[in-house]
Amino acid sequence: MKFLIIFLLSFNLYAIEISNERVRLLPPGSPTTALFMDIENPSNKDIYLLKAESNISRKVELHNHIIKDGMMKMEEVSKIKISAKSKTQLKPGGLHIMMIGLKNNLKEGQEVEVKLSFDDGKTTTIKPKVVKFKAHHHKR
Numbered sequence: 001m002k003f004l005i006i007f008l009l010s011f012n013l014y015a016i017e018i019s020n021e022r023v024r025l026l027p028p029g030s031p032t033t034a035l036f037m038d039i040e041n042p043s044n045k046d047i048y049l050l051k052a053e054s055n056i057s058r059k060v061e062l063h064n065h066i067i068k069d070g071m072m073k074m075e076e077v078s079k080i081k082i083s084a085k086s087k088t089q090l091k092p093g094g095l096h097i098m099m100i101g102l103k104n105n106l107k108e109g110q111e112v113e114v115k116l117s118f119d120d121g122k123t124t125t126i127k128p129k130v131v132k133f134k135a136h137h138h139k140r
């Protein structure tokens with residue numbers, strides 16, 4: 001019985017796997033930036049990211065990009081779904097975490113602390129680095 005409980009606890013700890021986390025470096029004076037990552041859910045249950053918090057900005061919001069009247073726009077979303085046995089990618093042009101009202105200019109290579117809260121009551125703190133993104137071109 002003891003073994004079973006320990007097994008379940010450790011399984012829960014690894015219900016979410018985060019990789020490729022990075023914060024976009026923007027020119028000094030930029031009021032906002034975005035955080036991207038891959039979130040993997042190896043469990044049998046859908047999990048939702050509900051909240052992100054960081055002390056580098058006044059506000060942190062979950063965002064998605066939508067096409068409205070032929071224009072790409074950002075929109076706040078209340079949660080981000082990570083389906084059972086799958087991976088959700090937060091990436092440029094798609095889902096992302098928006099840091100609004102940066103308190104200081106971010107430096108390349110700087111580590112940022114971000115706390116993520118999920119709907120199963122768990123939280124995890126990640127330390128993404130600030131990185132320069134390569135200019136990307138839209139494929140047609």
Ligand SMILES: [Cu+2]
Nearest residue numbers: 063074096098
């Ligand atoms: Cu945004």
